[in-house]
Amino acid sequence: MIKTLPDPAPITRFLRAKASSHLLVVAVHHFGLFEVLHRSPMTRSELAEILQLTERPAMVLFPALCAMGMLHVDAEEKLHLTELGTLLTATHPHNLLGYVGLEKEDPGVLELTQWLRHDGPPEAATGLSYVMDADAPSPMDDPAAARYFTLALAGRARYLAPLVAGHLPRHTGHLLDVAGGTGFYTYEWLRLNPTAQATLFDRPEVLRVAQELLSEFSNSGRDGAANVRERVTFLAGDMLTDPLPPTDLLLAASLFHDWPTATCQALAAKFAQVLRPGGELWVHDTFLDDSLDGPLAATDYSAMLFMGTKGRLYSRAEHRAWLTQAGLVTNHDTLPTGMDYGLLYARKAR
Numbered sequence: 165m166i167k168t169l170p171d172p173a174p175i176t177r178f179l180r181a182k183a184s185s186h187l188l189v190v191a192v193h194h195f196g197l198f199e200v201l202h203r204s205p206m207t208r209s210e211l212a213e214i215l216q217l218t219e220r221p222a223m224v225l226f227p228a229l230c231a232m233g234m235l236h237v238d239a240e241e242k243l244h245l246t247e248l249g250t251l252l253t254a255t256h257p258h259n260l261l262g263y264v265g266l267e268k269e270d271p272g273v274l275e276l277t278q279w280l281r282h283d284g285p286p287e288a289a290t291g292l293s294y295v296m297d298a299d300a301p302s303p304m305d306d307p308a309a310a311r312y313f314t315l316a317l318a319g320r321a322r323y324l325a326p327l328v329a330g331h332l333p334r335h336t337g338h339l340l341d342v343a344g345g346t347g348f349y350t351y352e353w354l355r356l357n358p359t360a361q362a363t364l365f366d367r368p369e370v371l372r373v374a375q376e377l378l379s380e381f382s383n384s385g386r387d388g389a390a391n392v393r394e395r396v397t398f399l400a401g402d403m404l405t406d407p408l409p410p411t412d413l414l415l416a417a418s419l420f421h422d423w424p425t426a427t428c429q430a431l432a433a434k435f436a437q438v439l440r441p442g443g444e445l446w447v448h449d450t451f452l453d454d455s456l457d458g459p460l461a462a463t464d465y466s467a468m469l470f471m472g473t474k475g476r477l478y479s480r481a482e483h484r485a486w487l488t489q490a491g492l493v494t495n496h497d498t499l500p501t502g503m504d505y506g507l508l509y510a511r512k513a514r
């Protein structure tokens with residue numbers, strides 16, 4: 165049935181398209197970015213310093229403006245205005261500053277400006293979804309909010325999980341699905357691997373919802389679905405601080421994009437440690453291009469994540485750097501799944 169469905173990517177692209185609009189207005193009218201670059205091309209870090217942006221906001225804003233065709237990156241890694249971008253500078257006789265300025269007081273634009281300046285909400289960690297750490301109470305630990313946010317991901321997981329499971333190795337061993345949410349990625353993989361075992365690791369309130377969804381999955385009548393239940397262990401915990409069980413395969417689906425770079429590095433190292441020799445760490449996510457200038461679907465998604473979590477989207481090269489630092493062996497395979505998502509993986513030496 166899944167194969168006959170259209171890829172829902174256009175829906176999520178339109179859903180997130182407001183991010184481009186808001187980022188453009190912020191850059192033009194609240195940060196003066198186009199005037200700065202009009203005076204002189206410069207590297208990302210030089211521009212971030214002038215605009216007083218830290219790494220995460222800069223890595224949301226600059227790739228987005230490149231993806232929109234307003235900036236480009238030269239061979240020396242300097243950002244320039246494109247010819248289109250110069251239409252947003254005051255000295256251009258045909259500039260559109262007044263027209264774009266009609267949106268500068270839009271509440272979404274003002275909120276994004278504030279978040280980019282603070283690298284997050286002005287009051288620490290309030291309003292963040294999908295993350296649980298020591299900074300503030302998490303909605304993922306509130307029964308109603310955990311149910312709401314987990315079920316919000318169910319449609320995406322139902323579509324993508326069979327595609328992900330089809331790419332993951334066939335195995336008789338153990339899969340650890342960290343921050344597994346609904347559990348659909350685990351259930352679909354176990355269906356294809358009839359003697360394997362899996363652990364779904366997440367917050368306790370999320371796992372309550374995942375157990376209900378497993379009942380639905382087990383009773384679906386699909387081939388191999390009925391005996392999945394007896395091969396899943398639900399393990400509640402905090403992936404940042406609690407020990408994780410040893411495993412042959414580890415799946416990190418839509419996980420790294422919720423966290424800042426330093427946390428991603430620490431998690432990659434922790435995940436690598438629990439892999440058995442020859443084990444594999446699989447990442448399922450949307451990736452920025454390694455050139456950090458698109459694609460637009462990714463830069464819009466990255467801005468939406470910036471406004472809701474502690475993370476952003478990262479490039480494959482950024483992921484591979486963490487995995488290599490963690491002692492794993494990476495490769496250059498790119499495995500698209502759907503909805504602008506893809507897989508990458510790294511192996512632990514035997």
Ligand SMILES: C[S@@+](CC[C@H](N)C(=O)[O-])C[C@H]1O[C@@H](n2cnc3c(N)ncnc32)[C@H](O)[C@@H]1O
Pocket residue numbers: 294295296297304317321342343344345346365366367370401402403404416417418419422
């Ligand atoms: C964006 S969702 C991804 C869920 C699932 N992997 C998917 O792709 O549908 C992030 C998940 O991370 C979980 N999470 C956040 N902080 C966590 C923590 N400290 N320990 C364990 N899980 C955590 C959340 O409860 C949520 O289910």
